[in-house]
Structures are given as structure tokens and as C-alpha cells.
Amino acid sequence: MTAQLIFALALLLTLGVFAFTMRRYFYNFRYTKKKAISNIPARLRETFKVAIAQQKIFRHPVMGLLHALVFWGFIVILFGSIEMVIDGLFGTVRVFSFMGWFYNVLMASGDVFAAIIAVSILVFLFRRLFMHVKRFYGVEMKPISKADANLALSFILFLMITLLGMNTFYLLETLNADQNAVGVFPVSMLLADLFANMGDGSIIFWHHFNWWAHILLIFVFANVLPYSKHFHVFMSVPNVFVSRIEPLGKVDNMESITREVKLMLDPSAPMDAGADEPIEKFGVLDATDVNWVNYMNALSCTECGRCTAVCPANITGKLLSPRKIVMDVRARMKEKSPGLIKEGAAFDDGKSLVFDYITEEELWACTMCNACAQECPININQPSLILDMRRYLVLEQSKAPSGLNTAFANIENNGAPWQFSPEDRMNWADELYLNETA
Numbered sequence: 281m282t283a284q285l286i287f288a289l290a291l292l293l294t295l296g297v298f299a300f301t302m303r304r305y306f307y308n309f310r311y312t313k314k315k316a317i318s319n320i321p322a323r324l325r326e327t328f329k330v331a332i333a334q335q336k337i338f339r340h341p342v343m344g345l346l347h348a349l350v351f352w353g354f355i356v357i358l359f360g361s362i363e364m365v366i367d368g369l370f371g372t373v374r375v376f377s378f379m380g381w382f383y384n385v386l387m388a389s390g391d392v393f394a395a396i397i398a399v400s401i402l403v404f405l406f407r408r409l410f411m412h413v414k415r416f417y418g419v420e421m422k423p424i425s426k427a428d429a430n431l432a433l434s435f436i437l438f439l440m441i442t443l444l445g446m447n448t449f450y451l452l453e454t455l456n457a458d459q460n461a462v463g464v465f466p467v468s469m470l471l472a473d474l475f476a477n478m479g480d481g482s483i484i485f486w487h488h489f490n491w492w493a494h495i496l497l498i499f500v501f502a503n504v505l506p507y508s509k510h511f512h513v514f515m516s517v518p519n520v521f522v523s524r525i526e527p528l529g530k531v532d533n534m535e536s537i538t539r540e541v542k543l544m545l546d547p548s549a550p551m552d553a554g555a556d557e558p559i560e561k562f563g564v565l566d567a568t569d570v571n572w573v574n575y576m577n578a579l580s581c582t583e584c585g586r587c588t589a590v591c592p593a594n595i596t597g598k599l600l601s602p603r604k605i606v607m608d609v610r611a612r613m614k615e616k617s618p619g620l621i622k623e624g625a626a627f628d629d630g631k632s633l634v635f636d637y638i639t640e641e642e643l644w645a646c647t648m649c650n651a652c653a654q655e656c657p658i659n660i661n662q663p664s665l666i667l668d669m670r671r672y673l674v675l676e677q678s679k680a681p682s683g684l685n686t687a688f689a690n691i692e693n694n695g696a697p698w699q700f701s702p703e704d705r706m707n708w709a710d711e712l713y714l715n716e717t718a
């Protein structure tokens with residue numbers, strides 16, 4: 281009974297801290313802009329393809345496969361974790377074992393996946409600590425980002441070690457008590473041979489130790505994740521669901537501008553509801569100007585650097601790094617959040633995302649090639665953010681590179697980006713035979 285009470289208190293504390301953290305994040309969402317989500321069937325297909333089947337991650341076959349195995353393993357192991365929570369609360373032992381063969385399949389898969397995940401994590405840690413993988417570096421990758429990645433990987437490694445330990449000593453405990461173990465544990469069965477000579481008391485101790493260590497690590501890890509780049513463990517699937525499903529090259533029109541143009545062409549055209557509301561600002565200046573999908577993208581970013589690794593601007597030595605753009609949105613919102621909670625939407629600390637975090641030089645270095653969005657394993661759309669920040673610079677500040685300003689002036693005066701008057705457009709045909717006969 282005491283153990284159940286301690287477990288219930290630990291669970292309550294975990295849920296309480298988690299709810300507190302999530303509340304802060306959801307509060308931030310209230311200060312982002314609206315964006316409608318439609319075409320649910322296409323979104324479900326995309327989620328299955330990109331998030332569940334991990335399609336994009338396989339562009340790097342070896343590391344991709346390891347990452348996918350870790351993801352699929354987590355899904356299988358989640359079942360065992362839910363069982364542990366029920367066992368911990370109600371004092372039962374392997375409560376789902378009534379499922380028979382299905383339970384055996386799940387336990388066996390979880391046991392094998394625990395070993396695969398442990399080996400994969402060791403490979404990931406080795407790469408991060410001892411190999412110079414270019415995409416793990418960059419101006420945005422501060423020492424804290426690297427420490428964060430290593431800490432989360434170490435957590436996962438200990439989770440897998442304690443899971444295997446729990447299964448191993450459970451098998452030995454039931455064997456010593458002449459009972460039949462429920463579930464099948466192929467890897468732990470092999471490990472059990474290594475500890476077969478241990479005394480009964482030690483086996484019972486290590487079984488309980490691993491059980492508690494595993495579940496408490498899950499509780500702590502769940503509360504560390506939201507402050508880490510590994511928040512994507514929670515966020516990546518929903519992020520893919522809300523991500524952009526239109527072709528990448530399609531540029532979204534700005535509703536307010538489209539409306540103005542329509543009215544210029546036909547002043548009697550009917551206006552949509554809310555069309556007469558004053559426009560607050562064109563484009564994105566600060567983190568509170570991005571839409572909620574952009575903010576969700578920022579929270580989901582794994583900082584893997586696959587986007588920056590394929591960015592032609594970054595490769596050719598320009599300042600731009602699409603990973604930095606996404607990380608800056610998250611960092612700026614985090615900085616502004618306490619003020620927003622205290623003072624509401626009107627809070628102004630004199631800083632902004634563009635200028636204080638992201639420079640004009642970075643924004644204008646983008647070629648809008650969409651390689652970054654194509655490569656991102658969780659469908660983050662970096663170019664749409666860059667485009668909206670450029671829109672702010674051009675429409676609110678008249679700040680554009682000189683080459684573009686000339687084109688804009690020509691469009692205004694001549695109706696085309698070139699410096700010729702509209703009357704001269706057919707001059708090129710003057711000397712053509714067809715023209716002469718006409």
C-alpha cells in the first residue's frame with residue numbers, strides 16, 4: 281500500500297508539472313495569428329507517410345533506419361509503460377497479461393526494441409561526441425544545444441537499460457519462485473543467464489530497483505522534454521498533421537492585399553466578412569506575428585540541421601541558416617512569453633524577431649528554393665516564415681535590396697519589372713516581316 285501511495289504521489293507531481301509547462305505553451309499560442317486547417321483526409325495520409333512511416337528520414341539510409349527503429353520502438357514500449365502506471369497505482373502485476381498471445385508479441389517486440397534503441401543511442405552519442413558531423417554545428421548551435429541533445433540521449437539510454445534490467449530480473453524472480461513468467465522476453469532471456477548465480481534477495485532487489493528506476497525516469501524525462509529539443513518526441517506527429525500539404529513552390533497570397541487588388545479591379549465586388557477591419561501589420565516582425573502553425577513548427581524542430589545542410593545559401597557561405605530561423609522564433613517567443621502573461625498582447629520589450637534575432641542580410645540571402653522544407657523530416661516550412669518577414673520589410677519599412685527596389689518602381693510605373701514604357705512593348709516587332717505586311 282505504501283508503494284502505491286508513493287507511486288500515486290509521483291504520478292500526481294509529474295502530471296502537475298507537465299500541465300504547468302503545457303499551460304505556458306498553450307498560453308503562447310493565444311498570441312499567434314489564426315490559420316485554418318482543412319483537407320483532413322490528405323493530412324491523415326501525410327501524417328502516416330511522414331510521421332508514422334518516417335518516409336523522409338530514409339534519405340539517409342543507415343542513420344535514417346536507426347532513427348526510425350527508435351521511433352517505432354518507442355510506440356511499442358509505450359504500451360508497457362501504460363501497463364506499469366496501472367500496476368503502480370493498483371498494485372497489480374503485468375495487468376495486461378490477460379491479452380494472451382497478443383501480450384506476448386508486444387512484450388517480445390518491446391524487449392527486442394529496447395536492445396535496438398540502446399545500441400542506436402550509443403551510435404548517436406558516438407557520432408555527436410567523437411565525429412565531426414557538419415550539420416551538428418553552426419552559429420545557432422550553442423554549447424547548451426549540444427548538452428541538451430546529449431542529456432536527452434543519455435536519458436533514453438538509461439530508460440532502455442532499466443527496461444531490460446526489469447525484464448531480466450523479473451524472469452529470474454519468477455524462475456526462482458517456480459512460477460511461470462507472463463510475456464516473452466527474447467533479449468532479457470539471454471541476459472538472465474549472466475545473472476543466474478545471484479542470490480534470491482539480490483534478484484528481488486534488482487527487479488524492484490529497475491522497475492522503479494524505469495518508471496521514475498519516464499516521469500522525469502516527460503518533464504524535461506518540453507524544455508529540450510527532444511520535445512519533438514511529443515510534437516512531431518501533430519506537427520506533421522497540421523503542416524503544409526500544398527505544393528512547396530506555391531506562394532500563399534496575402535488576403536488583405538488580394539482584397540485590395542480585387543476592389544481596385546471591381547469596386548462593387550462583395551467584401552468578405554471582416555474585410556473592413558483595419559490591417560494591424562503586413563508580414564511578420566515579431567514572434568507574435570507568426571501564425572500558430574509556424575509556432576508549432578518552431579516548438580517541434582529537432583535541431584537536426586538537415587535543412588541547413590541542403591541550403592544553397594548556407595553552403596555558399598551566406599549568413600542564412602534555415603534551422604536558425606526556426607530556432608529564433610522559438611527563442612524569441614520564450615523571451616517574450618513572461619511579459620505577455622503579465623501584461624497581455626500589448627506587452628512591448630522594445631525588441632523584435634526581425635532585427636534583434638534575424639538580420640535583413642539573412643532574410644535576403646534566401647533563394648526560395650524550398651530545399652530546406654523538402655528535406656525537413658517533420659515538414660517544417662522555413663521559406664514561408666522567411667517570406668512573411670520579407671513582406672514586413674518591404675510593405676512596412678520599404679526595405680528591400682536595391683535591385684528589387686528598381687523592379688518594384690518599374691512595376692508601379694510601367695506595369696512590368698523592366699524600365700520600358702508600356703507603349704514601347706511591341707517595339708521589338710517593328711522590323712519583323714509580319715509587322716511590315718500588316
Ligand code: SF4
Nearest residue numbers: 591646647649650652
Ligand atoms: S528556401 Fe531559402 S532557406 Fe530554404 S534551402 Fe532554399 S535558400 Fe535555404
Ligand code: SF4
Nearest residue numbers: 581582584585587656
Ligand atoms: S527545421 Fe526541420 S530539418 Fe531543420 S533543424 Fe528543424 S527539424 Fe531539422
